Amino acid sequence: MKKEIVNIGLIGCGTVGMGVVKILQKNIGILEEKAGTRLRLTWICDKRKIPVQKYGVHAPQLTDDWRQLAHDPELDIVIELIGGYEPARTIVLESLKAGKHVATANKAMLAKYWGEVFTTAQKSHALVYFEASVGGGIPVIQGINEGLAGNHIEKIYGILNGTTNYVLTRMNTAGIGFSAALKEAQQAGFAEADPTFDIQGVDAAHKIVILASLASNGWVHLDDVYCEGIEDLDVWDVRFAQERFGLCVKLLGISRLSKKRHCTRVHPVFIPCAHPFAAVNHEYNAVFAHGDAAGDVMFYGKGAGQMSAASAVVSDMVYLARQAANGTAGQIPCVSYHEHQKLEAIPFHESKCRHYLRFTTVDKPGVLAKISGILSEAKISIASVSQEDPSLFEDDAKQGVRLVIVTHEALEGAVQSALKTINQLPVLKKKAVHIRIEELK
Amino acid sequence: MKKEIVNIGLIGCGTVGMGVVKILQKNIGILEEKAGTRLRLTWICDKRKIPVQKYGVHAPQLTDDWRQLAHDPELDIVIELIGGYEPARTIVLESLKAGKHVATANKAMLAKYWGEVFTTAQKSHALVYFEASVGGGIPVIQGINEGLAGNHIEKIYGILNGTTNYVLTRMNTAGIGFSAALKEAQQAGFAEADPTFDIQGVDAAHKIVILASLASNGWVHLDDVYCEGIEDLDVWDVRFAQERFGLCVKLLGISRLSKKRHCTRVHPVFIPCAHPFAAVNHEYNAVFAHGDAAGDVMFYGKGAGQMSAASAVVSDMVYLARQAANGTAGQIPCVSYHEHQKLEAIPFHESKCRHYLRFTTVDKPGVLAKISGILSEAKISIASVSQEDPSLFEDDAKQGVRLVIVTHEALEGAVQSALKTINQLPVLKKKAVHIRIEELK
Numbered sequence: 001m002k003k004e005i006v007n008i009g010l011i012g013c014g015t016v017g018m019g020v021v022k023i024l025q026k027n028i029g030i031l032e033e034k035a036g037t038r039l040r041l042t043w044i045c046d047k048r049k050i051p052v053q054k055y056g057v058h059a060p061q062l063t064d065d066w067r068q069l070a071h072d073p074e075l076d077i078v079i080e081l082i083g084g085y086e087p088a089r090t091i092v093l094e095s096l097k098a099g100k101h102v103a104t105a106n107k108a109m110l111a112k113y114w115g116e117v118f119t120t121a122q123k124s125h126a127l128v129y130f131e132a133s134v135g136g137g138i139p140v141i142q143g144i145n146e147g148l149a150g151n152h153i154e155k156i157y158g159i160l161n162g163t164t165n166y167v168l169t170r171m172n173t174a175g176i177g178f179s180a181a182l183k184e185a186q187q188a189g190f191a192e193a194d195p196t197f198d199i200q201g202v203d204a205a206h207k208i209v210i211l212a213s214l215a216s217n218g219w220v221h222l223d224d225v226y227c228e229g230i231e232d233l234d235v236w237d238v239r240f241a242q243e244r245f246g247l248c249v250k251l252l253g254i255s256r257l258s259k260k261r262h263c264t265r266v267h268p269v270f271i272p273c274a275h276p277f278a279a280v281n282h283e284y285n286a287v288f289a290h291g292d293a294a295g296d297v298m299f300y301g302k303g304a305g306q307m308s309a310a311s312a313v314v315s316d317m318v319y320l321a322r323q324a325a326n327g328t329a330g331q332i333p334c335v336s337y338h339e340h341q342k343l344e345a346i347p348f349h350e351s352k353c354r355h356y357l358r359f360t361t362v363d364k365p366g367v368l369a370k371i372s373g374i375l376s377e378a379k380i381s382i383a384s385v386s387q388e389d390p391s392l393f394e395d396d397a398k399q400g401v402r403l404v405i406v407t408h409e410a411l412e413g414a415v416q417s418a419l420k421t422i423n424q425l426p427v428l429k430k431k432a433v434h435i436r437i438e439e440l441k
Numbered sequence: 442m443k444k445e446i447v448n449i450g451l452i453g454c455g456t457v458g459m460g461v462v463k464i465l466q467k468n469i470g471i472l473e474e475k476a477g478t479r480l481r482l483t484w485i486c487d488k489r490k491i492p493v494q495k496y497g498v499h500a501p502q503l504t505d506d507w508r509q510l511a512h513d514p515e516l517d518i519v520i521e522l523i524g525g526y527e528p529a530r531t532i533v534l535e536s537l538k539a540g541k542h543v544a545t546a547n548k549a550m551l552a553k554y555w556g557e558v559f560t561t562a563q564k565s566h567a568l569v570y571f572e573a574s575v576g577g578g579i580p581v582i583q584g585i586n587e588g589l590a591g592n593h594i595e596k597i598y599g600i601l602n603g604t605t606n607y608v609l610t611r612m613n614t615a616g617i618g619f620s621a622a623l624k625e626a627q628q629a630g631f632a633e634a635d636p637t638f639d640i641q642g643v644d645a646a647h648k649i650v651i652l653a654s655l656a657s658n659g660w661v662h663l664d665d666v667y668c669e670g671i672e673d674l675d676v677w678d679v680r681f682a683q684e685r686f687g688l689c690v691k692l693l694g695i696s697r698l699s700k701k702r703h704c705t706r707v708h709p710v711f712i713p714c715a716h717p718f719a720a721v722n723h724e725y726n727a728v729f730a731h732g733d734a735a736g737d738v739m740f741y742g743k744g745a746g747q748m749s750a751a752s753a754v755v756s757d758m759v760y761l762a763r764q765a766a767n768g769t770a771g772q773i774p775c776v777s778y779h780e781h782q783k784l785e786a787i788p789f790h791e792s793k794c795r796h797y798l799r800f801t802t803v804d805k806p807g808v809l810a811k812i813s814g815i816l817s818e819a820k821i822s823i824a825s826v827s828q829e830d831p832s833l834f835e836d837d838a839k840q841g842v843r844l845v846i847v848t849h850e851a852l853e854g855a856v857q858s859a860l861k862t863i864n865q866l867p868v869l870k871k872k873a874v875h876i877r878i879e880e881l882k
Contacts, residue, residue: 002772026733027591027593027733030590030593030777031590031591033658033773033777034586034773034777036772036773131588136735137589137734137735137736137738138588138735139583139584139587139588139589139738142580142583142584142587142588143580143583143584143588143740145475146580146583146587146760147572147579147580147753147756148578148752148756149471149472149755149756149760150464150468150472150751150752150755150756150759151468152468152471217471217474275720276717276720276721278720279715279716279717279720291578291752292467292468292748293460293464293578293748293749293751293752293755294577294579294742294748294749294752294753295742295746295748295749296742297578297741297742297743298740299584299738299739299740299741300737300738300739301735301736301737301738301739302735302736302737302738305736307733307734307735308734308735308736310591311589311591311592311732312588312735313591314590314591314734315588315589315590315591317591318590318591319587319590322773326767326769326772328769331443331477331767332475332476332763336471336474
């Protein structure tokens, strides 16, 4: 028996929530046609008084108690947009247990409680969808989950954070330093007053956990994700790598997946300037997935912003409403998650790639021999060496001689341990710079 | 009542069909989990004897008569992979009328019979999905139809043909001429022996018709699509525009959409080298959609090839099987198509963009004044003029003087009529070159 009306409740009506209300009002015709049912926003839960009469098509009830939504027997779908771990987690779990379907944009909560959320959903025959949690308006969750349904995803990586991508774009294209670029991002509205979570890669880590868990049908734990931010990047290396090697810097979330293992990490990466990722600039995000059948597939779009995030929430809502109306929701879980199927984390130090190493040394004979000797002992093969005349660059020669070594593919662990030894050499004037290079092939 | 097994029949078991069989065999576990039902390939229809025992998980029945599939009451899904207009159209229509759901990769048939196919599907409460018809393994159909469900799509454009993109990539990056580049594409297996349909833009036109019809919930008729191929492109212009203006050439399908009107066309376009489309090279395809909420979204991947096309077909199959199993298929049409809702075509000559015009003239005073006078009379505003010293380029001066004019935004019709006049001037040594410039903003 088909439901004529699907009732929707919105918990957290801030910027994105208001965007959802706006889309509901503006595009209700196509939404109801695609959902195959009428859509009614029956509840808005927020601590503030939301001036819904301005927007509301159906004049929803207002409350500041989410339990009223979770326990309203007429409600079909809960949209959780408050963010953070709690009470978001409790709201989602309680709503699922009460048989509501949930759309959420909450990447932090999903990354931390993936197992609990999807186990609860399966047990409750309810659905959780989360298009807005990664990549704003880019339909990447559905693209991977449905569009690449016939594939084993072997690799997934992404430019997942708009703030850091804005900063790195300015460093890449304007050659300005980290602090100046961050200030610009803040002025342009693409970085928060306290951008710590973004800059340190934590936000990107949440998102790669979601993508990798989705792609693997397992759960990639946040604790198993190596995470390094962009705050220590020196624009000297950015400019040098671009001019010499045609590389540009991006903060990537990267996950390599096999049926039983994964290696997942977030850190700054030099990538070839000719790669499509190099053209993903400013606040834009992009995700590459490599499927065993489809090959490389990329999704690109605005990673944040009121309407793009709202667009993603609304696409989840249509998807859930269609199934709620048909009464088929929950017959098949939205996301395949197998509690018993453990995914083993390959330690970061066992991963392999090429490495960009920059040493700032005193100007004495024998330095190169010493450093290259240590690398050689660690079985790290050198692909190229450049020793720069310090006067070529703006800053002055007192800083020392810059020696840049690019390795062939080498084990992370071997490189880290060699750098530890090298950093203790008295000829080093500063800690070595270490940036991984990914060909993204 | 849920179906435990969904029966699938494959019509046309060539390269892509074999790919589908391979994926079914390799990834059956995840496919059945995502479909929520068992999947059984019960029929293969092909004129050739297909050695299925090598592949077949369930040893399907073989036939060379597609009617056996369309009229098998046990069959749920027909996969049509024979291509061409007929008998593909009849197969699809008959199958739908018999209540089968259809997955097809047939862009030519869909573009030509969109209205008939989707009207029949709606009347029969059956579904047609066609992920493989555009962009190979890129999940762009689902991305637009589901992922951007909350949006009005205002603009959609794409690099939709791998053959032409391979040729243009070689012209852009290696600076070689059209014929040499085409030969390379043929040798690399990315152009057919007779590549006419690709080179003339017909294949891209089919695909932009599908995308624009899907995005508009209407039907963009092939007859209303202006179509110009790449065979007349001169590499001189490609190199010049790149060096002088930072532009590169692509063959694009472009559709601008409002609720009641569309302007849809296929032709070579100069785009900024910094645009992500400029990094879509060789056999890769990409589609940009601009939604009123999500903003710009791009989908990228391999546009052709056995496994990528098969990946798309399989994702349709999973989608259809899930609904067939639930018994809900056809309650809501896969695609919104309103027969009565006419979409008016804006004539191509009313469209506006910037134009690159190159004139090859005799070396006499007054030529520039004459040409710019004609443009000015037609109210075409000039943005830049370059008159090249012929000795700068390889070919010799006898060819005449090359005068390149880039206009501000101007009406297509005005430019065409001005060019008609200019082409009749006795000072012209060759027909003017006319390439449109799109900023893709």
